[in-house]
Amino acid sequence: MDWVAVVLSLKLAIATQLLLLPPAIIGARWLALTPFRGKVWIEGLLALPLVLPPTVIGYYLLVIMGSQSPLGRSFENWWGQSLAFSFTGLVIASAFINIPFAVQPAQRAFEAIPTELHEAAKCCGLTFWQSFHRIELPLAWPGILSAVMMTFAHTLGEFGVVLMVGGNIPGETRTLAISIYDRTQSFDFTAAGTMSLFLLLISVATIAVSYGLAERLLRRRRLT
Amino acid sequence: MSLRVAIYHHAPELDFEAVIPVGQISALVGPSGSGKTSILRGIAGLLKTRHARISLANEDWDTQDLHRPTRERSIGMVPQQHALFPHLSVLGNVEMALGHLGRAEKRQRAQESLQLAQIAELANRRPQELSGGQRQRAALARAIARKPQLVLLDEPFSAIDRGMRKRLYLELRHLHQQLHNTVLLVTHDLDEAAQLASYLLLIDQGRLLQAGETTQVLTQPRCEQAARLLDIPNIFNARIIETAGQRQLQWGEHRLKISADISPACGKVKFAVLPQNPLLVKSDRPWGSHLENPVSALVRDIVTLGGEVVLWLQPLNMPETRLQVRLPERAIRRYPVISGSQVTVCLRAADIVLLED
Numbered sequence: 001m002d003w004v005a006v007v008l009s010l011k012l013a014i015a016t017q018l019l020l021l022p023p024a025i026i027g028a029r030w031l032a033l034t035p036f037r038g039k040v041w042i043e044g045l046l047a048l049p050l051v052l053p054p055t056v057i058g059y060y061l062l063v064i065m066g067s068q069s070p071l072g073r074s075f076e077n078w079w080g081q082s083l084a085f086s087f088t089g090l091v092i093a094s095a096f097i098n099i100p101f102a103v104q105p106a107q108r109a110f111e112a113i114p115t116e117l118h119e120a121a122k123c124c125g126l127t128f129w130q131s132f133h134r135i136e137l138p139l140a141w142p143g144i145l146s147a148v149m150m151t152f153a154h155t156l157g158e159f160g161v162v163l164m165v166g167g168n169i170p171g172e173t174r175t176l177a178i179s180i181y182d183r184t185q186s187f188d189f190t191a192a193g194t195m196s197l198f199l200l201l202i203s204v205a206t207i208a209v210s211y212g213l214a215e216r217l218l219r220r221r222r223l224t
Numbered sequence: 225m226s227l228r229v230a231i232y233h234h235a236p237e238l239d240f241e242a243v244i245p246v247g248q249i250s251a252l253v254g255p256s257g258s259g260k261t262s263i264l265r266g267i268a269g270l271l272k273t274r275h276a277r278i279s280l281a282n283e284d285w286d287t288q289d290l291h292r293p294t295r296e297r298s299i300g301m302v303p304q305q306h307a308l309f310p311h312l313s314v315l316g317n318v319e320m321a322l323g324h325l326g327r328a329e330k331r332q333r334a335q336e337s338l339q340l341a342q343i344a345e346l347a348n349r350r351p352q353e354l355s356g357g358q359r360q361r362a363a364l365a366r367a368i369a370r371k372p373q374l375v376l377l378d379e380p381f382s383a384i385d386r387g388m389r390k391r392l393y394l395e396l397r398h399l400h401q402q403l404h405n406t407v408l409l410v411t412h413d414l415d416e417a418a419q420l421a422s423y424l425l426l427i428d429q430g431r432l433l434q435a436g437e438t439t440q441v442l443t444q445p446r447c448e449q450a451a452r453l454l455d456i457p458n459i460f461n462a463r464i465i466e467t468a469g470q471r472q473l474q475w476g477e478h479r480l481k482i483s484a485d486i487s488p489a490c491g492k493v494k495f496a497v498l499p500q501n502p503l504l505v506k507s508d509r510p511w512g513s514h515l516e517n518p519v520s521a522l523v524r525d526i527v528t529l530g531g532e533v534v535l536w537l538q539p540l541n542m543p544e545t546r547l548q549v550r551l552p553e554r555a556i557r558r559y560p561v562i563s564g565s566q567v568t569v570c571l572r573a574a575d576i577v578l579l580e581d
Contacts, residue, residue: 116307119270122294123301124321125370134320138311 001194004171005179012087012094012175013155017148020095024102025144029136031103032110033118047104049097058164061093065165085167090175093165094155101150105210109143110136142213149213153206157199227374227406230277231266238262238273238430244423246281246373249400249407251421251438253414255453259430260410261304264376267408268301269294280373280406300367301376305383306359308351314338314362315347321369334369340399341365357388364396368403377409381416393419414454418442426450443498447580451496457548458497459579464490473576476542480517481573494579499534499550501575505568506559517571521547523563528553535561537569 031043049057065083066072075083083089113136121131137144159177166173168182176195183192227244236259244250252260265271267278269285269292276286285292300321308317318334325333338344341361351359360380367375381389397420400407411417417424417438424441426433433450434441445451451459462475464482471488473480473495482488505515521537524546528534533556535549549569561567 114305114307116303116305117309119265119268119294120301120303120307120309120366121320122270123268123299124366125295125323126320127295130323135309139309 001191001198002174002176002179002183005174005176005195006198008087008171008174009156009176012090013152015091016094016098016155017151019091020098020102020151021148024099024147025106028103028106028147029110029132029140032107047100050100054097054158054160055164057097058093058161061089061096061161061165065089065092084165085169085173087166087172090162090166090173093161094158097158097161098151098154101154102147105143105146105150105214106140107143109140109146112143113139142216146210146213149206149209153203156202225281227267227408228277228279229263229267230275231263231271231273232275233262233266233271233273233430236262236430238266240427240430240432242425242432242435244406244408244425244435246406247404248423249397249409249421250423250425251409251411251417252425252427253411253417253453254427255412258428260412260427261378262430263427264301264378264408264410267374268299268376269297298370298373299376300370300372300374302360302363302367302378302380304379306351306363306380308359308362308366310351313348313350314343314354314365317351317362318366318369321366334365337365337369338362340368340402342395356384357392360384360392361395364399368399368405371403371405373405375405375407377407379410379412381411381413389416396420414442426453428453444577445496445579448494448496451577451579456496456498458499460495460497460545462493462495464488464493466490476539476545478517478519478539480519480571480576482576482578483573488578496577496579497547497571497575498577499548501572502547502549503570503572504535504549504551504555504559504561505570515568515570516573517576518568519547519571520566520568523561523565523567526561526563537567540566 031039062084063069064071065075067076067082067084072083083092117135117139118131121135126134156175157177158175159181162173162175163178163181166175168174168178174182176199180192180195180199183189183195225246227246229244230241231238238259240259240263252263254260262271266273266276277288278284278286280298284290285297308314309320312320315334315338318337319330322330322333335344335347338347341364343358343361343365346354346358346362351362354362363380381392384392393416409417409420421438423436424438425435426441428449433453434446442454445454445456448459460475462473464471465474466472467479471482471490473482473493505518519539521539523535524538525536526533531553533551533553535551537547537549539545539547547569
């Protein structure tokens with residue numbers, strides 16, 4: 001078992017959550033409750049990481065983060081290190097590819113809140129933010145928790161984009177999935193098997209929790 | 225002192241203007257899809273209207289340049305499905321409306337509201353654990369907690385069984401006597417409106433047809449559309465004629481006196497007669513000039529409905545016309561009437577309602 005890779009993967013998963021979740025929740029609420037023309041295009045754009053091959057996303061992210069790009073150059077000038085093939089670059093790439101996993105369950109949860117409850121909150125004298133944190137967030141939490149679980153599990157298991165953007169630097173960008181690949185290439189099947197089983201268990205647990213929460217959300221929708 | 229409302233909107237089409245008295249229970253009555261709920265939402269500031277002018281007493285809520293958000297309007301609202309927050313207890317729901325108060329005062333005020341709505345013992349229950357009537361009370365407790373000047377009720381009794389509804393009517397009246405605030409009730413149920421409201425607003429297709437004291441609107445519809453909304457079956461075509469300087473109604477071969485208070489122009493007109501108003505004259509009793517507007521008719525059909533008997537009468541020589549008369553069942557027991565027999569009914573001048581075009 002490559003514990004350095006395990007710790008790095010967990011760090012990456014947590015950092016991705018911290019970076020992605022707040023804007024994802026706000027964006028999900030906006031998409032759920034704001035009717036506007038062209039909404040379907042934005043939803044489609046956000047779902048792009050689901051359909052594009054990870055190598056394609058990885059390639060473009062590498063181009064955007066590379067030292068030839070304005071973003072990569074600015075980062076290098078500011079921090080004195082390159083964005084590509086660094087942990088920071090990996091977090092940004094990971095946040096990007098996890099957008100649909102974070103936004104979609106939260107959006108469905110916000111959509112499930114009946115309009116009457118939003119209006120009742122207004123009639124109770126609540127401001128937008130009071131209504132958001134006292135009414136909407138508690139009601140949408142199963143969807144938000146589902147988003148957290150899905151993003152967490154997906155980050156732990158992501159391979160293609162991580163390899164393209166981060167490469168395979170031990171302690172910096174070698175995550176669990178890369179380590180499994182690395183050990184398999186070196187015919188260390190015991191280590192690869194242990195780590196694969198670890199990821200499998202995490203994935204099963206995530207799916208179970210997500211589906212359980214979705215069921216709970218449906219039940220609540222039926223009750224209201 | 226009144227609630228002045230003018231709302232113009234498309235989708236749903238609204239062209240509504242009304243002046244609603246404060247301190248009373250008023251009912252907004254109309255068929256499904258007539259825009260009742262949209263008007264209520266407009267008053268609450270929940271509907272983005274094309275143009276609205278709304279003021280309560282001397283306070284403007286909506287003008288050309290002003291749109292006060294819902295939280296700045298002194299309103300409490302009970303929506304159709306009650307809209308209780310499912311993640312909060314009944315007490316939590318009521319306290320949610322009292323966010324402007326400190327903790328202790330909020331708790332005390334919430335408990336007072338629950339007591340007024342007679343559900344103090346259900347304070348810790350979740351909405352999912354309540355019956356329809358209890359949910360309605362909880363929503364009402366939440367609506368009155370802020371002591372609003374205006375309480376908006378959107379068909380609050382529609383999902384409640386009949387027995388419970390009657391009790392809730394009494395409780396609402398009782399509550400209103402204690403609070404004296406302005407209540408605007410939306411309903412499509414005329415009986416409900418008649419029992420609860422002292423002021424009635426009839427609307428159809430987003431327009432106000434008639435407004436006034438409840439008994440006056442129910443018995444004196446202004447136009448044919450209003451009469452049909454009030455479910456008055458007896459709407460007839462006639463002519464106003466003038467005989468010996470007096471305006472009368474020529475209805476088929478029958479000449480009917482009309483109330484002296486009105487002097488309509490001669491010509492075609494429509495009139496309505498409430499089915500409970502015609503007087504049935506006993507056949508063996510001689511009748512003469514003391515009877516007002518006697519009309520001979522054949523009994524075409526008789527149906528007993530609850531404690532009432534509904535007669536369909538065909539006035540003589542008017543084969544296409546049917547006059548519906550509703551009588552208490554005991555009246556028919558006293559004066560038996562059979563299908564096919566000839567009877568005489570009096571259509572008193574005061575009961576003939578001329579309808580505007």
